[in-house]
Amino acid sequence: MDWTENPMTLNRHMTVAVVSLLLTGALPAQAQPSGPTTHAEAPARLTPAERDTALAAITEAVQKSYVFPEKRAAVLERLSQSRKAGRYDVDSPLLLAERVTDDLKGSSGDLHLYLQHAPARYAAAKAPKGEGVDADAYRRNQALREHHGLTETRVLAGNIRYLKIAGFRWTRDETGAAYDDAMRFLKDGDALILDVRGNGGGAHAAVQYLVSHFLEEGTLLMTFHRGSEPPVQSRTLEHVPAGRLKGKPLYVLIDGSVGSAGEDFVYDVQQFKLGELIGARTSGAANNNWFTPIPPAFMLSVPEGRPVHSVSQTNWDGVGIAPDVEVPTAQALEVAHSRALKGLMATSAPTPAQRAEYTWAQVGIEARLHPVSIAPARLKSLAGRFGEMQATFRDGALWLVRDRRQDARLTPLTQDGLFAVEGSERLRVRLTGKALELSRLGEPTPVVLARS
Template sequence: MIVIRKYFFLLSTLLLCHTTINSQDIELSEKYKKEVISTLSKLMNDRYVFPDVAKKTEEHLKKQFDKKHFDQFVTNESFAEALTKSVQSINNDKHMKIMSQPPYEQPSMTPERLIEEKIYNLKRKKEYNAGFNNVKVLEGNIGYLDLRGFTYYKEGKIIADAYMKLISNTDAVIIDLSKNGGGDPDMVKYLCSYFFKGGVHLNSLYFREGNKTIDFYTLDKVDGTKMIDVPLFVITSKRTFSGAEEFSYNMQTQKRATLVGQTTGGGANPGGTNPINEFLSVFIPTGKAINPITKTNWEGVGVVPEIKVSSDESLNKTHELAKTAADQYRKKLKEFYTNTFINLLSKLENYDEVNSEKNILTTLKDCKEKGIIEEWEINALGYQYLMEHKKSKIAMCIFKANTILHPESANGFDSYAEALMELGNYDKSIKNYKKAVELATADNSPDLSVYQENLKKALQKK
């Protein structure tokens, strides 16, 4: 009976604790609130990027507590909201926010609670989709990306690449950040890198801890197609905040995009979430942004768009601007392509024993780097000069250039070998036919038998 009574007492105690600990609607004691304010003050003093402001904020909280200001708030939700208003009235930092935890059902520090939290977080993660809400191509070949947040780089990169691929062939891009509350600065940097060459200094973050500054530069490469010259538009609103503001400010100060919408929220101080107790947590800014061009940031003032329109008008207005910009981009691209190909054709007009090979390679390399000619197109160009124009030496130069620009292409070496055979250079021809067979074998190419037959015929001719 003693054991049973002990068990019953323990069970009753746990049930009582569970009911007390997990209820978000109980009245909060004066002692509880005092402990929360004490812990919150310590966290601010230890971590807030501006320690003098943290001290003033602490003094204000204690004065309000002494004046019984917080007595009227009887739930963690209302208490958290009141604390947020109080701290922001002193530091004017919209990042610093006290939050109540989700109303979990299971007791804390139990396997059941761990499972409950895990399921909750997995559900949020799936629904959030790394912040990528929608992507589509609008009328006029305008890419549209609705981005609701910048998740952690390691999680978001692969999704970013997938979404960016879907708009990689558009003639203008709209990135809608009107409902984006920010996120990871590394993810901001990665998405920015799609629209810049590598090595552009976008932003710096200074952190109080360690008195260190981290610089953020665009990457040389992304796992997708860079859109360095494509017209870019960013939609902003008063809900655009933190990392989303950095993206907008980066684009604005670098004169890379046109911003359309409303002035953003005005939060430039990065940080992290810290637990106060089991029910409450606080986001504390531990650093500040420093733009390399303006030497300041958007804290408290927001990012002001070049074109101000209401939230209802933002998308339509941006789409109109993007269509006009896309038309101009296509005209510019047409002129660029025309001049580039005229230059290429001029190099193919006549064969020069000394300069043709070098000039053709240089010109084709330039075309490849500009993204206007691919391996198969160079190959087709070579056959045009070999078969139609009967200019075997020019064709040979084209095919050779293709093998240099695409050294893994079995087809390129096979075509080069054919031109060499046409010119009577049997030894060099056979060498390149063998290279084609070697590459095709390593690649398990379905055309291997074709290359083998071509090599066999070349050997017989010799």
């Protein structure tokens, strides 16, 4: 069943069927909202009556729908206590959303239980289908403005293909086409790095489409349970236009901000052993959440279902997903790039040209991971004129000076005088004190210029 088209018999006027893990429809959910609102407009002030109506609706939704009945009493008690203590006696919708969210999460430990002040989202959720900016139009606009979450592609040194997935947005057909283009780009790489750091979630349909490129068709991914309704299974797709990428060395960058559908993908990588996870443990938000519009302009995220993975027979809720290689977030890309190159050198039987390219790239990565420092006196001793070129010392660094070209700063790569040339990944200089050796990637021997 496609839950986008049939939102599981939910009351259309009260609940928008939005599941951050399974649904392809309505409004994309986020496991960890960055704040109590998703919009920058100045919020209106709440009247006491509006506040009371909102709190009553929140209480009703939690009591009726929260996936863990054993936790409902504690959540409702926290809300009641805060209300009686005057904690919610504020006229700022942003502050109310923040305080309610703190109490919801604090009493449940569930990252998918929260309140947002989101006027535009609320209006879209309440709009009749096909009239103005309804839920479908809102979702499509979000996906298009963010290029479906596929925000950056790069060819890294050594033909390692990089894709940044900032969120798992989904709008039917258009998102699939965007993924097709991205997968074709990845397919020509020697190894792949997918960066989901900061990916707070989205739609399971996007995850399903992505993972289908790395597994056989029909592979069971998840079984989604929701109350007394029949379980719903998700399997890999039969056809992916870009072709499958099975067997490509895969490295996935993760951090503590990865949640919900972001973790859905990461968990597939881990459980199906599709590649290495590099970075820090993810947040631990697994349950399927639906959004309920709460007047006058709030959206309440309530987990109403839970996923069970086909391999582990459980999920990652509350514990997150541990990396295979734990490194600081800022170093995750360099570490993954280095491991990809080393893996290719060890297992892919590279050609001499590929081996030279991988070695070249590895030197640069190691210098970024472990910056080389050379004393000013030593740098000054390496300066001089070499044929038509000069290495000059200024501003605490060496600079390569060439006729009719902009001066380029030289960054040390090794202690023995190898330097990167600013602005060129394919050019390097080695200074020995007696000569300047100019090396270009792909050329077997450097050009050697003696000191004048």
